[in-house]
Amino acid sequence: MATKVHMEALSPTMEEGRLVKWNKHEGDPVKSGDTLAEVETDKAVMELVARADGQLLKVMVPEGTTVPVGNVVAWIGKPGEKVDGDGAAAPAPKSAPAPEPQKRAPSAVRSAPEVAPADVTRVKASPLAKRIAKEVGVDLKLVQGSGPGGRVIKRDLEGAPATPAAPTAPPTYHAPPSGVPYEDVPLTQIRKTIAKRLAASIGPIPHFFLTAEIDMERAAEAREALNTQLGEAGGKISFNDIIIKAVALALVQHRACNAWFQEDHIRYWNEVHIGMAVAIEDGLITPVIRNADMKSLRDIGAESRELAGRARTRRLKPEEYTGATFSVSNLGMFDIDQFTAVINPPESGIVAIGSVVAKAVPDGDRVVVRRRLRLTMSCDHRVIDGATGAVFLKTLKQMLENPLAMLL
Numbered sequence: 093m094a095t096k097v098h099m100e101a102l103s104p105t106m107e108e109g110r111l112v113k114w115n116k117h118e119g120d121p122v123k124s125g126d127t128l129a130e131v132e133t134d135k136a137v138m139e140l141v142a143r144a145d146g147q148l149l150k151v152m153v154p155e156g157t158t159v160p161v162g163n164v165v166a167w168i169g170k171p172g173e174k175v176d177g178d179g180a181a182a183p184a185p186k187s188a189p190a191p192e193p194q195k196r197a198p199s200a201v202r203s204a205p206e207v208a209p210a211d212v213t214r215v216k217a218s219p220l221a222k223r224i225a226k227e228v229g230v231d232l233k234l235v236q237g238s239g240p241g242g243r244v245i246k247r248d249l250e251g252a253p254a255t256p257a258a259p260t261a262p263p264t265y266h267a268p269p270s271g272v273p274y275e276d277v278p279l280t281q282i283r284k285t286i287a288k289r290l291a292a293s294i295g296p297i298p299h300f301f302l303t304a305e306i307d308m309e310r311a312a313e314a315r316e317a318l319n320t321q322l323g324e325a326g327g328k329i330s331f332n333d334i335i336i337k338a339v340a341l342a343l344v345q346h347r348a349c350n351a352w353f354q355e356d357h358i359r360y361w362n363e364v365h366i367g368m369a370v371a372i373e374d375g376l377i378t379p380v381i382r383n384a385d386m387k388s389l390r391d392i393g394a395e396s397r398e399l400a401g402r403a404r405t406r407r408l409k410p411e412e413y414t415g416a417t418f419s420v421s422n423l424g425m426f427d428i429d430q431f432t433a434v435i436n437p438p439e440s441g442i443v444a445i446g447s448v449v450a451k452a453v454p455d456g457d458r459v460v461v462r463r464r465l466r467l468t469m470s471c472d473h474r475v476i477d478g479a480t481g482a483v484f485l486k487t488l489k490q491m492l493e494n495p496l497a498m499l500l
Contacts, residue, residue: 094169095144099159102131102138103410109133109140110158110281111165115218116148122168125239127218129165134285135377135413136406139218139245144168150175158281217244224249224407249407282375293434297353298473301432302481307493308448308463314495318389326390331448331465332368332422333393338491339443340364340384341498343418346484350417352438353475359438367416367436368396370403377403378436380416424448430466440475443488444468465492 099109109131116128122142129140146168153165167175217225217232221244225232230249237244279287311334318329343350343364352359364385367378379399381392402408421433422445433444446466452459467488471481491497 094149094167094173094175095146096164097128097140097142097166097168099131099153099161099163099165100140101161102140103133103135104414105135105285106133106161108158108160108281108284111153111155112137113155114151116142118148118151120148122146122148127245132281134281135410136408140165142168147171149173216242221245221249224405280374282372282377286375289436290434293437297435297437299432299435300471300473300478300481301468302471302478302485303430303466303468304485304489306465306467306489307453308465311492311495312448312463322390327393327397329389329393330396331424332420332445333389333396334495335422335443335445335467335492336366336368336381336384336392336396336420337387337389338488338498339418339420340366342484342488342491344385345487346480348480349441349471349476349484351440351475352417353440353472354438358440358475361417363417365415365417367419367439367442368399369419369421369433370400372404372406377408377413378416378419379403379408379413382415418442420445424465430468432468433470435470435472437472440472441481441484442470444470 099111102109112130112132114129116122116126122128123145124142126142127139128142128148131138131140147170149167149169151166153159153163159165169175216237218239222232224230225235225244232244235244235248238248239245308331311331315329315331315334322328347360347362350361350364352361363383365380365382366384367380369376369378379396379402381387381395381399384392387395399408399412403413416436416439418439419433419436419442421442423431424445424447428446429449430446431444433442435442444467446468448463448465450461451464453462453464467485469481469485471478476484
């Protein structure tokens with residue numbers, strides 16, 4: 093009996109997937125665990141694997157097609173077993189030998205194979221692993237494979253050392269052909285998800301905003317001293333790392349802000365997991381630093397760099413971008429003075445961080461130059477009242493203006 097290949101939910105929030113590439117084609121032998129196709133989910137490009145042995149009898153969905161989770165995309169069965177146009181299995185004739193798999197036409201049906209570096213082609217690896225290795229500069233000969241027969245698969249590349257990459261030229265943008273007034277570009281899965289989640293947030297959720305200006309002089313001095321002590325090999329502490337730590341500690345003191353709005357209840361978290369907004373090529377993703385209140389600045393810095401790097405290459409695991417209890421969005425590196433961020437439901441709050449800039453401020457009867465930061469908190473009014481958010485923001489301001497307060 094032929095086996096259906098369904099579009100699987102490859103991430104917790106996935107509702108549909110775009111079939112990027114078939115790695116197996118009709119007539120190819122298939123073993124359970126083989127990578128059948130690469131699927132673009134709402135967060136990453138992941139592998140759709142076979143759940144049965146046999147032959148790929150029929151491909152129901154062409155490359156580039158978006159398919160809802162649960163739909164049948166292919167059939168696996170015995171050689172010669174028939175399936176009709178709707179994908180319903182039909183028994184093969186018992187009196188006749190199984191026919192030979194139909195030979196595929198050459199390049200008219202299959203596109204020319206992608207040329208891979210020599211280091212990639214000498215190693216058994218899944219097509220997705222090869223592509224990721226090529227993108228991030230990992231030598232597959234140095235990676236221990238955990239797939240069937242020792243094959244290198246996607247998860248084996250997590251944490252693998254990258255080889256130095258040659259500098260690349262900036263992208264060249266070509267003017268559209270003369271007489272073409274516009275170009276329609278289909279939405280990627282991540283852009284579709286962003287659109288849905290924004291509509292589910294900014295519409296139904298009653299946002300209100302609180303803004304404070306914070307003196308970052310002491311935090312800047314502490315950061316400079318810590319980075320001097322860490323040296324070149326120790327990694328650098330960023331302002332964002334300090335803010336994440338301060339937000340986490342402030343949430344410990346103000347549990348009312350560390351909460352999720354649910355349909356018929358509010359969930360107040362005893363753990364603090366900070367979502368860190370990261371811009372990627374076609375959208376935004378929020379990796380999560382778990383138990384951020386219990387981690388050192390050095391650990392937060394190392395983890396945030398690791399998560400941000402893998403977010404940009406679409407290599408995060410689902411558990412690494414779900415489950416935040418509160419989020420931080422920082423546009424300070426783009427010289428943005430102040431902005432408001434949209435809450436990521438079911439969370440009830442997010443802080444938006446602007447640039448740290450030198451400003452002239454009064455100090456008694458004189459004017460001094462101090463490094464300052466504008467921070468805006470977006471609150472879900474169903475969970476956080478105005479005074480509740482203001483008290484949280486006051487604690488956060490005190491911690492950032494006096495970093496020693498984080499040790500209390």
